[in-house]
Amino acid sequence: MRLSTRNQLDGTVLSVTRGEAMAVVRVELPGGSEITSSITRDAADDLGLATGSPVRVLIKSTEVALGVED
Secondary structure (H helix, E strand, O other), X not given: OOOOOOEEEEEEEEEEEEOOOEEEEEEEOXXXXXXXXXXXXXXXXXXXXXXXOEEEEEEOHHHOOOOOOO
């Protein structure tokens, strides 16, 4: 699979919490950091996401927000 997205992180699914329309997917990255993604429930089902599934996290740089302490 070739993608234009440059921010790609391999990880392992820690959990998938399915709601009526959305699913929250927690992913462990190498080194122990975690990242969470909200996707449609249909997408989670279509991808067959389950605990232990290997995944690639794609981060669109225009959708990242940063904050700092005052």
